[in-house]
Amino acid sequence: MNEDYLPSCCTPLTQCWPLPLPMAGTQLISTRFDPGLFEPSAFERCAIAPVRGVAKRQTEYLAGRLCAREALRQVTGVARVPAVGEDRAPVWPLNVCGSISHGNGLAAAIVAERNHWRGLGLDIEQPLETQRAARLASEILTPREMHRIAKTSAEEQAWWVSLSFSLKESLFKALYPLVLTRFYFEDAELLECDKGTQGRARLRLLVDLNQQWPAGSEISGQFCMFENQLISLVYVPRLSTR
Template sequence: MTSTLYHPACCSPLSDHWPLPLALPGVQLISTRFDPALLDPEDFTRCGVPGMTAVSKRQTEFLAGRLCACEALRRATGAPCIPAVNEDRSPCWPAGVVGSITHGAGWAAAAVARRAQWRGIGLDVEKQIPTTRADRLVAEILTPHELEGYAALDETQRALRVTLTFSLKESLFKALYPLVNKRFYFQEAELIHHDSSGYARLRLLTDLSEDWKTGAELDGQFVQFDDYLLSLVSIAA
């Protein structure tokens, strides 16, 4: 379904600003800020986005994400459309296209590219995890190797380490899942490098397919802005 030119009051004007440190050729990243208090139930119809039954926050983030995806598709392919929803709740992208949608705490974005250039794209945004919650979740998200030195970090560094690792592994999953059609979890990949430039590298700790086995490494990148952390994992064609 193609969207109209209508832009809802619950979303800020769409932005094509690339906040990440490394621009990727052919990848279109579109973002918006959203406010559930400003959602009009008729916004879905006006925007050409299928409605959904959910609380206002969930409806607004879904609408915002789909509007970003529609514009990213228009820029990448010349054909704007609203991605449908697969049975597993992932976006259903048009043939010849890869993409990823993310949203959280009032900010949404989509990244889209042609499959001829990119095999997979994973995008994830997270609000900074508070230190007390990070300390509760750390053993679930970090592998034993990633946990080395964690206790010696100060509160700010611990919160950032968990937020960063969580987000990059979410992006990794989004990039690989459409290629392997197999779910995997936090302990089945690890962050082996990250630096102040925003570059990161991850390694698989499990076999996912013939092409993606234990030891395979992938590049990622990340940036912090306005108490958010945005990460992206990309797989070149």
């Protein structure tokens, strides 16, 4: 077993920050992965507990955990692999928050000590094509969001649906460890975001999650395109009043 071993299904781990706004005390690590090159022995050789599933599932899980371990090593000085909780979410060390995501051959993990951030949510998505976005819009957007984009072009609507989907996924990842309450796409709305393929965003909760996070609570995020993937990040500051 070798914690420094890199399986053939993953490219070298890269420290990167493609997002437009810097964030103190955070480390973002990424890798590309190829399920066609996956070998089951990679888990043992990487000293990572295996997960069941098809080659794609095993490869993306392995790639994500490799990124998380390296991000933890850079932030805390100790290389650890987040366990899987009963709710299937990663279990981070008590003094750390983090998030893992993977999609379409790209995996990444972000980690920070809690003296900087209380919660982080990272998501990687392939932007939706116009026809698929139109089909999924009512499942992802609230009626108010649907009204807001009704008069825009099909391409603009597809981008808004894609961005809303990704940011709401990131919102869930950032808040769920703090509230331990599940919520869904219709329970939050994207209030505003910068134009273009990178920038800042603001979301608002539409339901009460707990006393600290009632309906109306707002939270910030940011997004960018990186290696042809949409990456979004939502974050809860340490000094948040929520």
